[in-house]
Amino acid sequence: MKTSGLSELEAVLAVARHRSFRAAAREMSVSTSALSHAVAALEARIGVRLFNRTTRSVSLSEAGAQFVQSVAPALSTIRDALEQAGSFRDTPSGTLRINTSTGAANQVMPLFIAFLERYPDMKLDIVTEGRMIDIVVEGFDAGIRLLETVPQDMIAVPFGDRQRFAVVGSPAYFAQHAPPRVPADLAAHRCIRSRMPSGSIYQWEFEKHGQALRIDGESALTLDDPGLMLAAARAGLGLTYLTEWNVGADLEAGTLVRVLEDWTPPLDGLCLYYPGRRHVPAGLRMLIELIREHADAKRARAARKSKPRVKRR
Incomplete structure (x- = not known):
């Protein structure tokens, strides 16, 4: 793992989110020791301990909490700038982190497969869990849940059949x-x-x-x-x-x-949702486009099936 620049800041934010070096290392696809060294190197350089560590827990120090509060918005702005620059590529690249439930992930897996086949430079990091989380705080680009459970301040893209x-x-x-x-x-x-x-x-x-x-x-x-x-x-x-x-x-x-x-009347179906911010990552835009494309194709098939056939003499 590189231990300079944005990587160190990303490491600090990941540990702060998970309150765990091991979980943060899994998220960043690096070893726990590499991530720990990166954070320690940053702490040594600025002369402040950002985390209080024990054998059983990790928590932000007072200085660490202030550091994360200041750095997180700036790093988000930098990510957006990199995403905007990358949007000029012929095909999107990077990693999309999506939070969903196990049941929803199973239903949406064909779409995930189609997305990766269409955009081979993209990577999907799908995390499944039953509880609803704040996808912004937890560092996800989007979530997939039943429409009725999505927070009001999110932009929702409904798709799929209604559920019963x-x-x-x-x-x-x-x-x-x-x-x-x-x-x-x-x-x-x-x-x-x-x-x-x-x-x-x-x-x-x-x-x-x-x-x-x-x-x-x-x-x-x-x-x-x-x-x-x-x-x-x-x-x-x-x-x-x-x-x-x-x-x-x-x-x-x-x-x-x-x-x-x-x-048991029908309920609203699944939807992809994401925060309403000015810039949407290119990869997420492409996933939304694919979802709408598949939804349109499904509606067209349903319309053809319901259209009465005209008998020819």
């Missing part, structure tokens, strides 16, 4: 339990509960004819991963509540059966 949740259980489970007809019937069923990244239990949401309900069913099993919830439902341990995207293959194969479908 589904209540599903295995044929073996329904061989022993009568299918629920209304959400209140879930009180007599085993429900596989979902724990949110915050630690709270996700309440199943239902709506019909303007009546909205939230159900927190009783269960002996609580999980925090959709794959585990699917496996438990397939094994007949109870009903689970997941998106149609998660359960679609099982419904088609008959390994799971859907109930209460008329109580």
Whole structure:
């Protein structure tokens, strides 16, 4: 790792974001020792300790906090200037950092693949996590989430189909339990509960004819991963509540059966979002263009399918 100029400043900001030299080194694709030496060299040169280090934690010193507060906006301006200069290239280059959830990343992976095939000089750094974060503070160029969860101060680019949740259980489970007809019937069923990244239990949401309900069913099993919830439902341990995207293959194969479908209205689909700043990196602009291109193509295919065929005599 180069230990002069912008690299040292980027290293300090990365450690400040993660409160960890190891995590910062992973982000910057360098060794922990190289990053530590870079930060130490900067501290030695300016004669001030920027971080308080112990064997278990890393925190900003008072001087370090002031340094980061002053340097971060200036470094962002420099990055924007470099991006603007790079936009004159025939093809974009650099790294796009995107924060999303595991489920959303799986759905969007074909677009990521198409993007890298079209722009071979670009790199994607995709970080998946359940919790919502401040993508600006955490150093991401963009995020991908359900539209309804995106902060109001972000620019959102909707794409993809609208999402619906589904209540599903295995044929073996329904061989022993009568299918629920209304959400209140879930009180007599085993429900596989979902724990949110915050630690709270996700309440199943239902709506019909303007009546909205939230159900927190009783269960002996609580999980925090959709794959585990699917496996438990397939094994007949109870009903689970997941998106149609998660359960679609099982419904088609008959390994799971859907109930209460008329109580789960569609929600807004995924969107890419980013901060509304003056300059948008060239790579991000190209990704947005590709997303819109794919959305237009999908709408065109849907329109062709819905157009009635004219019979020829």
